[in-house]
Amino acid sequence: MISNVKFSAIRMFAAYDVTTLNDPISREEIIKAVESAKVRTATGFDKIPAEVLKNPTAVELLFVICNGCFELGKVPEQWTTGIINLIFKTGSDDRKNPMNYRGITLVSVPSKIYCHVLNSRLNEWMEANKTLCDEQNSFREKRSCEEHIHTFNKRICKHCSITGICLKEHHFKTVKELKKDTQAILNSLSVYKEVVKMNRQVTNDIKWIMKGICGMSVVKDCTDFQKTKQKSGVYTIYPDKSGSVKAYCDMAPETGGGWTIIQRRYDGSVNFQRTWSEYENGFGNANGEYWLGNKYIHRLTSSGTYELKVVLISSSKTKGFALYKTFVVGDAASKYTLTVGGYSGNAGDSLAYHNNMQFSTTDQDNDKSSSKCVTNFGPWWHNDCNKSGLNKKLSTGLYWFAFDQKCSKSVMMIRRIY
DSSP: OOOOOOOOOOGGGTTSOOGGGGSOOOHHHHHHHHHHSOSSOOOOTTOOOHHHHSSHHHHHHHHHHHHHHHHHTOOOGGGGOOEEEEEEOTTOOOTTOGGGEEEEEEOOHHHHHHHHHHHHHHHHHHHHTTOSOTTOOTTSTTOOHHHHHHHHHHHHHHHHOOGGGOOOGGGSOOHHHHHHHHHHHHHHOGGGGGGGGHHHHHHHHHHHHHTTTTSSOOOOSGGGGGGTOOSOEEEEEEEETTEEEEEEEEOOGGGTSOEEEEEEESSSOSOOOOOHHHHHHOEEOTTSSEEOOHHHHHHHHTSSOEEEEEEEEOTTOOEEEEEEEEEEEOOGGGTSOEEEEEEEESSOOOSGGGTTOOOBBTTBOOSSSSSOHHHHHOSBOOSSSOSEETTSOGGGOEEETTTEEEESEEEEEEEEOO
């Protein structure tokens, strides 16, 4: 069974950086694996042939599913089960002799694609970091068993002068010939006739993939982690099918858990005086100071009902909070317009003044002021100019008019209500 595939720097890799091995799976990796999948081959228990997966819709689904499996360290049960099929050996003439058969295991094609991605990633990393010794050849490019059998034999002949043990190359079939024979056998198997029924199965197959074959729905935000994750930390979430993003999840019991952090400021290590593109795509480190990204905040808040909680630490180290039962960020066409309401808390409502305002950055001035509010108060949903500004320079203090005009720390977090 494939499980917990996250790579860690254990023993032989202790001196190496394995960070890149744990990056989210990219679409390019999925596309490459799908392109390598052979058609007209048998399926596993899930009855999904490679032909069904060679289209953009299926690639997108595999992208989401494989990332979900990789993050959770789990795979669907269908991927752990195989069908053993017996093949009569070429050149044999007695079909009653069990020794004239060899067994092959038919497994899920989506699982092969997932394994291909992981294997390719690990192989590339090992080659790049030179962790393989020269004796490890058979699975490496241009180092096949056939090539080394002949190399080894020639060296024996050269140094020992014992011609009797030298292998004659014509005794061996080429890789191309072996592949041809194997394909002829596979084409003769009755199980491959199932592919003929593919047209009737396509609809059901796609629906099956869409169920979220990792045993749970795709993790949309930190709220989805409440049943499976007990600790706060950085996790990969999927606001929609457009892609994933890393976010810090506050799962602390005292906060109720399930909060997706969209902004955090506390030490000034990250510059927040940035451009439209940077605020759109997000920046910083999810383990430290960061902005999740306006496009991700929009995708989340436009697909459900979200509440916003702003936690502040004043210049005198007093803690305050502002909770909003309504929080929505519009799309790029609306300039990520803010919709906010339903305030409660002890920090005062310094966000209502910014309701229905567009987002402004260092290179896009969308406020109502004749001056450029971003210069003094940082990128924000400025009005004329503001009563809050949590993205201004930390050294000058974060601005929340009703609580403190020089706050030392801030956290903005959202949670899906339904």
